[in-house]
Amino acid sequence: MYKQQVIRRILLSFFIGLLFPLGLLAQNTLEVTAKADSSSIRIGEQVKLHLKATVPAAVFNKPEFRLLLPIVPDSLDHFEVVTRSRVDTLTQQDMKVLQQTLTVTSFDSGHWEFPPQKFEVYGATGANSVDTLFSQPLGIDVNTVAVDTTKAFKPIKTVRAVPWNIWDYWLYIAIGAAVVLIALGLWLYFRKRPEKKPAEKLPLVTPYDLARQQLKSLKEEQLWQQGDIKQYYTRLTDILRTYFEHQFGIAALEQTSEELLKNIKPVTKLNQQRDKLRSLLAIADLAKFAKLQPTADEHEDCMTKAEEILEWTRPKEEPVAQTPGAPDEKPQTGA
Structure with missing residues (x-):
């Protein structure tokens, strides 16, 4: 009995040993x-x-x-x-x-x-x-799907017309209405829009004409008669300096009186009035910076010298070119 149990255990261990590598292999x-x-x-x-x-x-x-x-x-x-x-x-x-x-x-x-x-x-x-x-x-x-062959075949149904409904086309109607409103608005806008008129060309004012107008306004204001001597000579010299700058290209507003007198030498017409300009600038500088009180005659004389300088350096007016072949215009006399 004991030997049989030992033999069984040995055989069982042998089979387990054979199966273990197979399990690892699997x-x-x-x-x-x-x-x-x-x-x-x-x-x-x-x-x-x-x-x-x-x-x-x-x-x-x-x-x-x-x-x-x-x-x-x-x-x-x-x-x-x-x-x-x-x-x-x-x-x-x-x-x-x-x-x-x-x-x-x-x-x-x-x-x-x-x-x-x-x-x-x-x-x-x-x-x-x-x-x-x-x-x-x-x-x-x-x-396949099972078909009951015992039942009769049903006829093919005819095509049915779908009833018309306006709400099926609401999107197209809304788009069309929007296009019509936009077109109408644009038409009304451009119809009532005022036409642009060409800007009127203002006549050009020459430096000479501008200086003449400013001297005239200065005389009408009567500054020296009211006791404002410094303002009178400041305005007077600034009018001349601005005229020199625009007419002759001299940076007169940024120069002292001596520098201005030196820089007018290349300008022949202006250099011819150098003595008048020197006298005028000398009295103006004394009135502005040294609080000199010139006499009434000196005030008038400075204004006269300024006007003479303007007239002497006045640019010549160029003749208007006549179109070739055009007949000369003659003034019409009354009947």
């Missing part, structure tokens, strides 16, 4: 599968097809390892691929799982087999090793 093998959610569909329905590859982590982490999932064409015998998911990689204990889901359909009734799918494996057993694994074929029944 855990280290690479498996591929193709499964469908259903083995029976109606014509035109869709079914999910799951492609799956289970790889040991030790093999998956090899730098030379590479696994290619099956490339399923869009159209197979009796099957059409509708969509494809991206390839996902999952970790399950010491295994890596690569999977992809295909959505397929069929429009042919009958029992059809989805063909075995080819998985290509590179570098699983060596750097240059190439292996090919195939999944099992899948049988799928594609059933």
Whole structure:
């Protein structure tokens, strides 16, 4: 009895020792599968097809390892691929799982087999090793829709006219009304908009005419008669300096009296009036800066000298050019 128990234990240990390496081998093998959610569909329905590859982590982490999932064409015998998911990689204990889901359909009734799918494996057993694994074929029944033949066929219905409803076209009506209102508004705007009249050209005032007007205004204001001597001579000299600057291009407003007298030498007509200008500027500087009180005759004499300088340097008026061939205009006499 005791010997039989010993023999049984020895045999049991022997079988366990044989099965243990097989279990380790099974855990280290690479498996591929193709499964469908259903083995029976109606014509035109869709079914999910799951492609799956289970790889040991030790093999998956090899730098030379590479696994290619099956490339399923869009159209197979009796099957059409509708969509494809991206390839996902999952970790399950010491295994890596690569999977992809295909959505397929069929429009042919009958029992059809989805063909075995080819998985290509590179570098699983060596750097240059190439292996090919195939999944099992899948049988799928594609059933037609049951038709009750005992009932009579119904006639084809005629085409029905849909009743007209204004609210079905409200968007087009609103757009048309908006276009009409915008066009009407633009028409009224441009109709009432005042026409732009060309700007009237103002006559150009020459430096000489401007200076004459300013001297006339200065005389009419009677500043020196009212005791404002400094303002009188300041205005008088500024009128002349501005005239020199615009007429002869001399920076007279920024120069002292001596500098101004030196800079008028190149201007012949103005240099001819140099003595008058010197006398006028001398009295004006004394009145403005030294608080000199000139006599009434000196006031009048300075104004007269300013007017004489203007008249002497007055620019010549250019004759108006007559159009060739035009008849001379003669003044009309009354009858």
